[in-house]
Amino acid sequence: MxxxxxxxxxxxxxxxxxxxxxxxxxxxxxxxxxxxxxxxxxxxxxxxxxxxxxxxxxxxxxxxxxxxxxxxxxxxxxxxxxxxxxxxxxxxxxxxxxxxxxxxxxxxxxxxxxxxxxxxxxxxxxxxxxxxxxxxxxxxxxxxxxxxxxxxxxxxxxxxxxxxxxxxxxxxxxxxxxxxxxxxxxxxxxxxxxxxxxxxxxxxxxxxxxxxxxxxxxxxxxxxxxxxxxxxxGGSDPFIVLSSDDLDATVDAAAAARLDNTGQACNAAKRFIVADDLYDAFVEKFTARLVGAGDGIAPLSSVRAAEGLEAQVAAAVANGATVTSAGERKGAFFPPAVLTGVTSDNPAYQQEFFGPVATVYRAESEDEAIAIANDTPFGLGSYVFTTDADQAARVADRIDAGMVFVNGVGAEGAELPFGGIKRxxxxxxxxxxxxxxxxxxxxxxxxx
CATH class of the missing domain: 3.40.605.10 (Aldehyde Dehydrogenase; Chain A, domain 1)
Structure with a gap:
């Protein structure tokens, strides 16, 4: 055959x-x-x-x-x-x-x-x-x-x-x-x-x-x-939120970065690292936005891909993570989900989720946000959202990745080099x- x-x-x-x-x-x-x-x-x-x-x-x-x-x-x-x-x-x-x-x-x-x-x-x-x-x-x-x-x-x-x-x-x-x-x-x-x-x-x-x-x-x-x-x-691109003067717009950008191609993009944002003072509000709005997209979600590329993603989420939860989901997998259709409480000893911490699943992390400081962002075997793209231009330049310079996008998503272009480092x-x-x-x-x- x-x-x-x-x-x-x-x-x-x-x-x-x-x-x-x-x-x-x-x-x-x-x-x-x-x-x-x-x-x-x-x-x-x-x-x-x-x-x-x-x-x-x-x-x-x-x-x-x-x-x-x-x-x-x-x-x-x-x-x-x-x-x-x-x-x-x-x-x-x-x-x-x-x-x-x-x-x-x-x-x-x-x-x-x-x-x-x-x-x-x-x-x-x-x-x-x-x-x-x-x-x-x-x-x-x-x-x-x-x-x-x-x-x-x-x-x-x-x-x-x-x-x-x-x-x-x-x-x-x-x-x-x-x-x-x-x-x-x-x-x-x-x-x-x-x-x-x-x-x-x-x-x-x-x-x-x-x-x-x-x-x-x-x-x-x-x-x-x-x-x-x-x-x-592959990639497990960080999306770092350090400050925002419009959290709803930042959440919309985060959701768009995660749901592009139904989450099946190497350079999609996958790990959302949020400053402590914004974390609770971000998680609430982001979860509602992502889970709310479930009714209109397209199928993954195959039933096998959806089954693999389902197994990853189950393993993450079995190792202590909390999941909020839009429902159950049906064939190749996988409901958007948000994982929180993923610790560094959870297998999910180092994995790439190739589908509409996001992990969210709390960062107590700029240094901790950068440390979490760089604590990955991957180094393709990354996103930094902040209202402080000096901070944006400083953080972008410290991220270990082939690409950094500041205060925007979907900004790739024919004229812009695409590629990564590490794995x-x-x-x-x-x-x-x-x-x-x-x-x-x-x-x-x-x-x-």
């Missing part, structure tokens, strides 16, 4: 099944990507490739409703959020179309001595494998494939097994936009086949967004084969930093 299938999480219905790639198909895909990588960058300019990416953006706009409907069916994303994801992809593709020539321009180096000149030229490194997750089926691809195709790298894209329809649709869009055969190939590979792809000498590097376990496995194979990798893994991975996507990850910065030194 194939592992690639569309199962509507709202109904449990298996909508469609797709065949897993054979070993021969995997080998043919690597060959096609490698052949295109040898010729295409030399027969096209950055401007040519930027024009193709711009056309991908246009096609996303033209097929906006169709694209959104597919991922609602595949992984249960609320439709308005699905439309928003498509729109964000358009912004990403347009950003690289607009800026690629500047980002990849030759860079002259001033010599310290001697005659002649030195210049760094930026160019492709070859075939890249992308291993993408189910929670943002289009956005994850856009931030990886968009910049790298403009560079001239070619892409083998292994999407999550529950997203074969959106993966196939994207591959068709890249072809329709005018990319040559072999520039972007959707490949329904098994994990073993993915390991074979990484090890193949024609494949230059790999980028993965996914779990810690998957990241560790990919990094091990990549390291063994001397391949660069970029990893964007949240390494490397950056988006912005000018994202296009630099898989580039050959070739020095040409001319003497005399």
């Amino acid at each position: 194939t592992e690639y299938a569309v199962t509507d999480p709202a109904t449990g219905e298996v909508v469609a099944e797709y065949p897993t790639a054979t070993d021969a198909e995997v080998a043919a895909a690597i060959t096609a990507a490698a052949e295109t990588a040898r010729t295409w960058p030399r027969t096209s300019t950055v401007a040519d490739r930027a024009a193709l990416i711009r056309r991908v953006a246009e096609l996303h706009t033209e097929r906006r409703d169709q694209l959104a409907d597919v991922i609602v069916r595949e992984m249960g994303k609320p439709r308005e959020e699905a439309l928003g994801e498509v729109d964000f992809c358009v912004a990403i593709y347009e950003y690289y179309a607009d800026n690629a020539e500047a980002f990849l321009a030759d860079e002259s180096i001033t010599l310290l001595g001697g005659q002649g000149s030195a210049v760094v030229k930026r160019g492709p490194i070859g075939v890249l494998l992308g291993i993408m997750p189910w929670n943002f089926p289009y956005y994850q691809v856009a931030r990886f494939a968009g910049p790298n195709l403009v560079v001239g790298n070619t892409i083998l894209l292994k999407h999550a097994p529950q997203c074969p329809e959106s993966a196939e649709l994207l591959a068709l869009l890249f072809l329709e936009a005018g990319f040559p055969q072999g520039a972007y190939i959707d490949i329904r590979a098994t994990n073993d086949q993915a390991a074979t792809i990484i090890a193949d000498p024609r494949v230059a590097a790999v980028s993965l967004t996914g779990s810690e376990r998957a990241g560790a496995a990919v990094a091990e194979i990549a390291g063994r084969n001397l391949k660069k990798c970029v990893l964007e893994l 949240s991975g390494f490397g950056r996507e988006l912005g000018k930093y994202g296009i630099e990850e898989f580039v050959n910065k070739k020095l040409i030194r001319t003497v005399g």
Whole structure:
């Protein structure tokens, strides 16, 4: 039986099944990507490739409703959020179309001595494998494939097994936009086949967004084969509330940060750390806001995901936490819940809750809030809410994370680097930093 299938999480219905790639198909895909990588960058300019990416953006706009409907069916994303994801992809593709020539321009180096000149030229490194997750089926691809195709790298894209329809649709869009055969190939590979792809000498590097376990496995194979990798893994982002002149607005922001994509986002706020004088009022308002969203909550990506989250919450309560919930799990539908009283010896203290479950902590001081925020194996994003600008700058500087957002949520952008530290991975996507990850910065030194 194939592992690639569309199962509507709202109904449990298996909508469609797709065949897993054979070993021969995997080998043919690597060959096609490698052949295109040898010729295409030399027969096209950055401007040519930027024009193709711009056309991908246009096609996303033209097929906006169709694209959104597919991922609602595949992984249960609320439709308005699905439309928003498509729109964000358009912004990403347009950003690289607009800026690629500047980002990849030759860079002259001033010599310290001697005659002649030195210049760094930026160019492709070859075939890249992308291993993408189910929670943002289009956005994850856009931030990886968009910049790298403009560079001239070619892409083998292994999407999550529950997203074969959106993966196939994207591959068709890249072809329709005018990319040559072999520039972007959707490949329904098994994990073993993915390991074979990484090890193949024609494949230059790999980028993965996914779990810690998957990241560790990919990094091990990549390291063994001397391949660069970029990893964007889990997160348990702190949301620190130190002061507020409008607590209702702060609570609304906190709820939005927790419920984005039904709580299934690596960089969603998950741990809410609140100053002592605001704690009781925040917990009351936040719990009412979160639990009150239960009737309109979308399903999680699968029944299995909901069952796993249910087990995590039960374990947290068994170890002394208190839970306030909107009800009981029904299939893939998981009721929003708030956990309090989670102590450092509770397993939940170090875990990531991938769904609409929030943990709230009381902080007696700014220093304690920072200590709680940093006491995690993760280091992806973070949020700081305060009315004191000096405090905001001071706290942001002390947080151990790849990203800090001050007094706002949903502020990510195509121009802003995305990535983390610690067990949240390494490397950056988006912005000018994202296009630099898989580039050959070739020095040409001319003497005399």
